[in-house]
Each structure stands twice: as structure tokens, then as C-alpha cells.
Amino acid sequence: xxxxxxxxxxxxxxxxxSDVYGRxxxxxxxxxxxxxxxLWTVCTNNFFMILGGRAVMGLGVGLGLxxxxxxxxEVSPPEFxxxxxxxxxxxxxxxxxCGFAAGLATRSLGNNTAWRVMTLGGVVLPMVLVIxxxxxxxxxxxxxxxxxxxxxxxxxxxxxxxxxxxxxxxxEGVYRDISVEDGCLLPGERGNPSGDDxxxxxxxxxxxxxxxxxxxxxxxxxxxxxxxxxxxxxxxLIFILKASGIETRDEQLAYLMAIGFVKxxxxxxxxxxxxxxxxxxxPLLIGSNLGLAASLLLLGINFLVGGSGxxxxxxxxxxxxxxxxxxxxxxxxxPSEVFSLDVRARAMSLATFSNRFLAAVGNATFLTLKAxxxxxxxxxxxxxLCLGNAVFIALxxxxxxxxxxxxxxxxxxxxxxxxxxxxRFRQVMSWCPxxxxxxxxxxxxxxxxxxxSPRDDGGAKESALNPIHQGGGTPHITERITNNEQLSxxxxxxxQSTRAL
Numbered sequence: 236x237x238x239x240x241x242x243x244x245x246x247x248x249x250x251x252x253s254d255v256y257g258r259x260x261x262x263x264x265x266x267x268x269x270x271x272x273x274l275w276t277v278c279t280n281n282f283f284m285i286l287g288g289r290a291v292m293g294l295g296v297g298l299g300l301x302x303x304x305x306x307x308x309e310v311s312p313p314e315f316x317x318x319x320x321x322x323x324x325x326x327x328x329x330x331x332x333c334g335f336a337a338g339l340a341t342r343s344l345g346n347n348t349a350w351r352v353m354t355l356g357g358v359v360l361p362m363v364l365v366i367x368x369x370x371x372x373x374x375x376x377x378x379x380x381x382x383x384x385x386x387x388x389x390x391x392x393x394x395x396x397x398x399x400x401x402x403x404x405x406x407e408g409v410y411r412d413i414s415v416e417d418g419c420l421l422p423g424e425r426g427n428p429s430g431d432d433x434x435x436x437x438x439x440x441x442x443x444x445x446x447x448x449x450x451x452x453x454x455x456x457x458x459x460x461x462x463x464x465x466x467x468x469x470x471x472l473i474f475i476l477k478a479s480g481i482e483t484r485d486e487q488l489a490y491l492m493a494i495g496f497v498k499x500x501x502x503x504x505x506x507x508x509x510x511x512x513x514x515x516x517x518p519l520l521i522g523s524n525l526g527l528a529a530s531l532l533l534l535g536i537n538f539l540v541g542g543s544g545x546x547x548x549x550x551x552x553x554x555x556x557x558x559x560x561x562x563x564x565x566x567x568x569x570p571s572e573v574f575s576l577d578v579r580a581r582a583m584s585l586a587t588f589s590n591r592f593l594a595a596v597g598n599a600t601f602l603t604l605k606a607x608x609x610x611x612x613x614x615x616x617x618x619x620l621c622l623g624n625a626v627f628i629a630l631x632x633x634x635x636x637x638x639x640x641x642x643x644x645x646x647x648x649x650x651x652x653x654x655x656x657x658x659r660f661r662q663v664m665s666w667c668p669x670x671x672x673x674x675x676x677x678x679x680x681x682x683x684x685x686x687x688s689p690r691d692d693g694g695a696k697e698s699a700l701n702p703i704h705q706g707g708g709t710p711h712i713t714e715r716i717t718n719n720e721q722l723s724x725x726x727x728x729x730x731q732s733t734r735a736l
Contacts, residue, residue, distance in 0.1 A: 238596030245297020268295030308571035317509030460566035463592035479547030523561025535614030
């Protein structure tokens with residue numbers, strides 16, 4: 236409870252800290268919270284003091300989860316971004332595997348000693364991170380350009396990108412991104428980079444259509460990770476194994492280590508597939524959710540028929556495998572790619588907040604739901620939620636593989652989501668007649684290498700950037716209406732069609 240609540244605060248605070256002190260400074264603050272919280276926790280016997288230490292550790296978790304994928308995405312070339320961002324998820328799950336191993340190694344110690352030894356071991360890596368952040372890690376070049384430190388940004392980009400890469404072109408792209416994003420900024424932010432409107436209230440209550448679409452995709456995908464039930468299942472994995480007939484402590488810890496190992500191996504594979512030219516982000520995320528639903532369905536049926544522990548372990552292994560193949564790393568990769576530079580830190584904090592909030596709700600309600608629905612019922616509930624995630628991703632998520640962060644800002648300026656006025660889906664659902672081809676607005680087409688309009692390439696092939704159809708179908712990503720006369724004409728046509736119906 237208190238750990239999850241503190242992580243909300245850390246996630247929200249990450250945007251302010253990273254915008255003011257930089258991405259690297261935020262890493263140092265997060266690591267300091269870990270070290271201080273761990274030492275506080277292991278050095279006290281008072282219950283409320285232990286909760287205080289847990290709260291400080293939670294702040295570090297929220298800060299780290301918000302800044303880690305954001306930093307990696309900003310220093311990575313587009314062609315390697317998928318693999319590099321998944322490293323953070325690989326590291327997280329390697330830590331979980333180490334925790335399982337520590338539990339196995341300290342099982343002979345007394346309960347009061349075992350947990351302190353395990354917790355104290357967690358102080359090592361945050362201290363290493365502080366040293367790396369101070370002496371090794373470069374600052375985010377995009378943040379440096381944003382605050383006017385262009386010379387430093389060019390030096391860092393030269394180190395991060397391949398030899399022969401046109402660094403000047405990359406810098407120009409970031410500057411162009413900042414100017415293009417004047418159309419994505421919230422009212423009051425244009426030309427006022429330090430204005431009072433640069434707040435979460437402005438982000439949530441007064442977003443432009445482009446920012447709103449970014450939030451739907453980025454925050455939505457981050458939230459979808461927790462609706463798979465992963466946090467609750469990981470926390471209560473021992474209870475699930477016990478309910479499946481695996482009752483000895485040594486057997487439970489051995490199965491936990493095996494499941495954790497499978498999870499780490501598959502995440503490493505997923506990092507390669509995210510950047511593979513024939514796979515990409517979108518198919519992996521949809522397939523991941525479908526696989527999760529099938530695994531949970533198998534586990535639920537096993538509970539219903541009173542099946543064996545072996546089937547339960549197989550179901551859980553498949554579950555963590557499909558999670559690690561897509562939703563595990565992808566839920567942090569997508570938010571790090573879709574937000575435009577000027578709202579990126581705040582929006583990433585919001586995505587992290589939604590993820591940690593749902594994780595805390597899931598942990599707090601899991602046992603209650605389990606008591607109400609039974610073991611089989613809760614598995615079927617999460618299976619249904621995974622199917623809902625697959626539908627959401629199929630409808631809203633564009634393919635981001637190989638696209639620069641600046642390309643994504645321009646995409647969301649032009650996109651039309653299914654529930655927005657002018658979308659084909661809404662026209663069909665409203666029984667509106669289709670307009671003639673001659674009167675249809677110009678449409679943005681997507682090539683496999685980037686975003687182009689018909690006037691740029693004479694009609695490039697559609698790609699998976701279309702959030703409804705991955706190919707072959709009619710695109711419905713329209714350009715913005717640029718004048719009031721055009722808007723009035725469309726409103727008049729819609730009114731006439733409605734009267735005729």
C-alpha cells in the first residue's frame with residue numbers, strides 16, 4: 236500500500252525533476268531514494284518506521300520507472316531504440332530473479348534475518364548507478380537542445396550515433412520538432428516555455444487534439460500492462476502455486492526461479508524482435524495480449540477441473556513468456572516514443588502514474604476478487620481484460636519501429652482515431668453515407684520508411700502506421716482542417732446528411 240502510493244508521487248515528481256535538473260540528475264535522485272530507503276528499512280524494528288523506509292523506496296521506484304525508458308529513447312538511434320529500451324525491463328526482471336535466488340539462499344535463516352539480508356543486498360546497484368550517472372552516463376541530447384546547450388548535445392550525439400551519421404541533421408530534426416510542436420502545445424505554452432500552463436492540469440484539461448491522441452496511446456498502453464494482472468500474479472505467485480497443489484517451500488522457490496528465468500530470456504528475445512523489419516511493436520503487443528488471454532484461460536480451466544500442478548506451472552510459464560514477449564517491455568517502449576518533446580516528461584510521468592496506480596489497485600483487490608470469483612473466475616476476468624487490450628492496441632496504436640521521435644509528433648497531428656469526428660468507423664456506426672472520392676479530404680499515407688503525404692510521393696504504400704488497418708485497407712488518417720470555411724462546409728454537409736436520414 237504505502238510503497239505503491241509513494242511510487243505515484245515519485246512518478247509525478249519525475250517530470251519536474253527531469254525538466255529542471257535533466258534526465259541524469261533524476262537518476263541520481265532515484266538511486267539516492269533507493270539507498271536511503273533500504274538502509275532505513277533494515278535498521279529499524281518499528282513497524283511504522285519500516286513503512287517509512289518503504290515509502291522512500293517507493294519514491295525511487297516511481298522516479299526510476301518514469302525516467303529510465305525516457306532517457307534510453309532520447310539517446311538511442313531509431314533503428315536500435317526497441318532493443319535498448321527493453322534493457323530496463325530486462326534489468327528489472329533480472330532483479331526479480333535475483334530476489335527469488337536470494338529467497339532460496341536465505342531460506343535456512345530466521346524470518347527476521349532473511350528479509351533484512353535480502354533487502355540490504357539491494358543497496359549495491361543503486362550506489363553503482365550514482366557512480367555511473369556522475370562519471371559515465373551522458374545527459375540526454377534532446378533535453379540539452381531544449382534548454383539551449385546545443386554544443387554539448389552535438390558532442391553526445393556524436394558518441395551515441397554510428398560513425399558517418401549526419402549529426403547536424405539530427406539536431407535540425409530536434410529543432411524542427413520543437414517548432415512543429417508549437418501546434419501540439421497546450422494553450423498558453425506557445426512561446427512561453429516557462430509559463431504557468433506547463434502543468435498536469437493543463438495537460439489533462441486543455442490538451443490539443445494531437446496531445447490528446449498521444450495521451451490515449453502512451454498512457455493507455457502503460458495502463459494496459461497492469462490490466463493483464465501481472466503485478467498481482469507476481470506478488471501472489473506463491474499462493475497460486477500452493478492452490479495448484481505445490482505446497483513445499485523448496486518446490487515453490489524452484490518453480491519461481493524457473494519462471495523468472497524464462498521471463499528474462501524472452502525479454503531479451505523481444506528486444507530483438509521489436510526492431511526486426513518484419514515484426515515491429517504493434518504485432519508483438521497484439522500477439523502478447525492474445526497469448527496472455529489463452530494462458531489465463533488454460534489456467535482457469537485447470538482450476539475448474541481440479542487439474543494438476545504441472546499444468547498450472549505450464550500455464551504460468553506461458554503467461555510470463557507471452558507477457559515478456561510484448562506487454563512487459565512494450566508498455567515502457569511505446570510511451571517513450573509517442574510523446575512530443577515539450578510534453579514528454581509530464582506525459583511519461585502520467586503514463587507511469589497510471590501504471591503504478593493500477594498495480595496498487597490490483598494488489599489491494601486481488602485477494603478480495605479471488606475470494607469472490609474463485610481462482611478460476613479471476614483468471615477468466617484477466618483473460619477478458621487481455622482481449623480488451625488487444626482490441627485497443629489494434630484500433631489505436633501506430634507502428635513506431637524505425638520512426639524518429641520527431642516523426643511521431645507529426646503523425647499525431649494528422650491522425651484520426653475511431654471515435655473522432657471524420658473517422659470511417661464513426662461514419663459507419665452513425666449510418667452516415669460515404670462521401671464521393673472527389674470530395675474526400677487529402678489523406679496522409681505512410682511508407683515503410685516514414686510519414687509522407689500524397690503530394691510528396693505520389694501515393695506511397697500504406698503501412699502499419701494506420702491504427703485500424705495494417706495494410707490494404709482504406710486509410711482514414713486525414714489532414715487537419717486549416718481554415719474556418721472548410722470547417723463550415725463540412726458541418727453544413729453533415730447537418731444535411733443528418734436531416735436526410
